[in-house]
Amino acid sequence: MDTMRDRFAPVVTRLLDEDPRVAVVLAEIGKDGFAEALRRHPDRVVNVGIREQLLVGAGAGMALTGLRPVVHTFASFLVERPFEQLKLDLGHQDAGAVLVSAAASFDWPAGGYTHMAPGDVALLDTLDGWTVHVPGHPDEAETLLRHAVAAGDDKVYVRLSVQSNAEAFAVDGERFRTVREGRSGVVVAVGPVLDAVLTATEGLDVTVLYATTVRPFDTAALRRATETAGTDVVLVEPYLAGTSTAVVNDALSDVPHRVLGLGVARRELRRYGRVEEHVAAHGLDARSLRRRIGDFVAGGAVTMPA
Amino acid sequence: MTLDLKLGRGCTIVGMTTTEERGRVHTYADLPGLMSLMTGDEKHGPAATSTLDVLWVLYDRVLRVDPEHVDDPGRDRFLLSKGHGPMAYYAVLAAKGFLPVDWLPGFGRYDSPLGHHPDRTLVPGAEIGSGSLGHGLPIAVGTALGLRAQGLTEPAVWALIGDAELDEGSNHEAIAFAGPAGLERLHTVVVDNASASHALPGGIAARFEAAGWSAVTVDGRDHEALYAAFTAPHPGRPHVVVARVEPKSV
Numbered sequence: 200m201d202t203m204r205d206r207f208a209p210v211v212t213r214l215l216d217e218d219p220r221v222a223v224v225l226a227e228i229g230k231d232g233f234a235e236a237l238r239r240h241p242d243r244v245v246n247v248g249i250r251e252q253l254l255v256g257a258g259a260g261m262a263l264t265g266l267r268p269v270v271h272t273f274a275s276f277l278v279e280r281p282f283e284q285l286k287l288d289l290g291h292q293d294a295g296a297v298l299v300s301a302a303a304s305f306d307w308p309a310g311g312y313t314h315m316a317p318g319d320v321a322l323l324d325t326l327d328g329w330t331v332h333v334p335g336h337p338d339e340a341e342t343l344l345r346h347a348v349a350a351g352d353d354k355v356y357v358r359l360s361v362q363s364n365a366e367a368f369a370v371d372g373e374r375f376r377t378v379r380e381g382r383s384g385v386v387v388a389v390g391p392v393l394d395a396v397l398t399a400t401e402g403l404d405v406t407v408l409y410a411t412t413v414r415p416f417d418t419a420a421l422r423r424a425t426e427t428a429g430t431d432v433v434l435v436e437p438y439l440a441g442t443s444t445a446v447v448n449d450a451l452s453d454v455p456h457r458v459l460g461l462g463v464a465r466r467e468l469r470r471y472g473r474v475e476e477h478v479a480a481h482g483l484d485a486r487s488l489r490r491r492i493g494d495f496v497a498g499g500a501v502t503m504p505a
Numbered sequence: 506m507t508l509d510l511k512l513g514r515g516c517t518i519v520g521m522t523t524t525e526e527r528g529r530v531h532t533y534a535d536l537p538g539l540m541s542l543m544t545g546d547e548k549h550g551p552a553a554t555s556t557l558d559v560l561w562v563l564y565d566r567v568l569r570v571d572p573e574h575v576d577d578p579g580r581d582r583f584l585l586s587k588g589h590g591p592m593a594y595y596a597v598l599a600a601k602g603f604l605p606v607d608w609l610p611g612f613g614r615y616d617s618p619l620g621h622h623p624d625r626t627l628v629p630g631a632e633i634g635s636g637s638l639g640h641g642l643p644i645a646v647g648t649a650l651g652l653r654a655q656g657l658t659e660p661a662v663w664a665l666i667g668d669a670e671l672d673e674g675s676n677h678e679a680i681a682f683a684g685p686a687g688l689e690r691l692h693t694v695v696v697d698n699a700s701a702s703h704a705l706p707g708g709i710a711a712r713f714e715a716a717g718w719s720a721v722t723v724d725g726r727d728h729e730a731l732y733a734a735f736t737a738p739h740p741g742r743p744h745v746v747v748a749r750v751e752p753k754s755v
Contacts, residue, residue, distance in 0.1 A: 219655075222650075242653055242654035243654045248682060250678035250682060252639075252675040253678035253679050253682055256640060256642075256646065257643055257644075257646050257679075258647060259643075259644050259647055260644040260645060260647020260651060261647045261650055261651035261654070262647075263644070264655065265578070266655070268647075283640075284675075288644055291624075292625060
């Protein structure tokens, strides 16, 4: 199967052809995919070199002239290194852009910690007004990329990963999808963790919600799910554990509830290897998830709201 | 109104072009008074006025933008990157009718649009909000790229930075890119009041020139010299004007 990133350049190249507002800003990474687009649109495909502060600053300047910049590099160099540019050049200037990251939390484990960004969504969460898409399949990535570019002048982050589910769902860029219904807990699976979550919860009496857009968080869907499944909520996120715990707490602040936030651990592993090894090390493989989710829902005794 | 500025050598006052704002005509000689509305001081030292002559010459004679065209796609863009000490900027914007003079006394108050660092969403005519150093020039690069991509080859883009602001590495990302990229509608004015702790003589222009920019160094108080430097042709290259003023601390 091709990866989400394999879809990125072809989709955005078509958008460049279709919409004169669209521009692409790169910092070397990913430029090969845009070679043909660069020939066709030499002024709207810009590679600034290995300069990530300029990457975001230049994208913001283009947005201020009315363009819709799509800004791309690895998540560590897109969100972490130029974080103040995201805060000021986009947020404070009231400018919009589509940020498309690759490499995610540990897509290239052999590359080590310098190329891992499990904290990207948590960092963006400190800022106002970001939409965050976390596709779980290349088809979903394609749809969400189109949503992101079409979202006016919004600030949108699209988190691409080599981790993927076997099947794609129809996603709408807003709402969670109910994949399984139960009565003893709600599990929210974000993007590429869905397959592992479905295997892990086989035979458990839980509702599984599938989220590919996590900011804004579909609190209405969560509230609806808790009406029959109760207010024990497990979050399974492919980035820093607990990133959305506060959002769930806020959504359920008027009812007794419990939240378990699963995801990538904060501790630096200092390991290389393969993606599956890192998934297991963070307890995100199906077997670990079954134990952690099972223990949590079995231990719950939250009174249902009246 | 008397001009209570310490003027550098060769200073000439050329603010004869004036703008009417609510029936009031403002000239260069009015700027200290407008600044006094914000500071409460009758006199202003070199630090407060380091950008004043550069700003006046740009808005009075160079920039093709006025209060009726602040959203015109074809306007020239001026990006104040060095956002601290913005009294001179607000004074010039008020003198040129971008913002009402009666906003000035509220400078820095909770209900005032005029902060100690400007906010583009609050200040008419301000192209960017600034304060954190090193953001204006990269945004100016993007602005020049965005205009070029839309076939708007006429508008000039200007970024004003301070000499110590050049310490920030983000500027060097922008400088090193803009020269080879041939962004000829991009302009930078560096107001050099020798405030950088680690600097060598001539280092500012040299760094731009090494990246392929056209560079001119002038007396930042001499209006004719500034005007000549601002309007010097620089085909195919971005252009920097280093405007030297009195050292911040002697």
